[in-house]
Amino acid sequence: MFQATMPPRSGDTHTPTTSTTHAPARRARPLYFGPSHPLAQIARRHCRTHHTEPQPTRQVGQVACGACWEHAIRTDERFAVECDLDEEPAVPADHIDEIAVAYAVTGRPVTLTKAEREAAIRLLGDRQVPVKRISRLLRVNLRTVIHTLCTPLNAPDPSAADQTPAPWSTTP
Ligand SMILES: [Zn+2]
Numbered sequence: 001m002f003q004a005t006m007p008p009r010s011g012d013t014h015t016p017t018t019s020t021t022h023a024p025a026r027r028a029r030p031l032y033f034g035p036s037h038p039l040a041q042i043a044r045r046h047c048r049t050h051h052t053e054p055q056p057t058r059q060v061g062q063v064a065c066g067a068c069w070e071h072a073i074r075t076d077e078r079f080a081v082e083c084d085l086d087e088e089p090a091v092p093a094d095h096i097d098e099i100a101v102a103y104a105v106t107g108r109p110v111t112l113t114k115a116e117r118e119a120a121i122r123l124l125g126d127r128q129v130p131v132k133r134i135s136r137l138l139r140v141n142l143r144t145v146i147h148t149l150c151t152p153l154n155a156p157d158p159s160a161a162d163q164t165p166a167p168w169s170t171t172p
Contacts, residue, residue, distance in 0.1 A: 031061040032061075032097065032099045032100060032103075033060050033061040033063070033069055034061035034062070034063060035061065035062065035063055037061070037063070038111070039069075039072040039073060039076055039111075040061070040063045040064075042072040042075070042076070043063055043064035043068045043069045043071070043072035043073075044063050044064050044068075046064065046068045046071055046072060047059070047063075047064035047065055047068035050068065050071075051065075070109075073109055073110070073111070074109065076111065077109060077111070077139075092113070093113050093114040093115060094113070094114075094115045095113045095115060095116070096113070096115045096116050096119055097113075097116060100112055100116050101116050101119050101120045101123065104116070104117075104120045104137070104138055105120050105123055105124055105137065105138075106137075107136075107137045109139075112138075117138065117140060117144075117148075118148050120138055121134055121138065121140065121144075121145050121148040121149060122148065122149070122153070124137065124138075125148075125149045131145045131146055131149065
């Protein structure tokens with residue numbers, strides 16, 4: 001049997017029948033879609049200015065409603081594509097947010113760091129997902145997918161200045 005607990009409507013007097021002791025709030029790591037997200041300000045501003053009706057009550061990460069988050073992300077992505085920008089968010093390139101990776105591998109539009117993109121490609125590669133599908137899911141070109149899957153995990157970055165020989169090129 002499905003039992004939904006309805007939130008109290010505004011105007012309802014909600015008096016708990018049992019005495020509640022205030023347990024210390026569990027401090028999890030910050031929400032992915034929260035105030036620290038690179039697009040939070042854009043989503044918040046959009047949410048505050050683009051609703052003719054009263055503000056939506058369900059805000060994701062106490063920033064904006066889902067529709068405004070989506071708008072901010074899609075706009076950012078479109079802008080990046082139109083301007084041919086690298087889709088690098090304002091975090092170090094080696095930062096890996098596992099939640100972002102988990103979202104990305106399901107095809108959700110999330111902005112990934114270089115390391116996250118590689119992790120997502122490898123994860124899908126491990127699952128035997130065809131490269132074309134990986135490319136479509138992650139919105140990454142096919143060459144990048146193949147290159148990542150063909151590159152050993154700890155291979156030196158070819159863009160790095162030092163030309164350390166790759167470990168697989170040395171003779172045993
Ligand atoms: Zn909104």
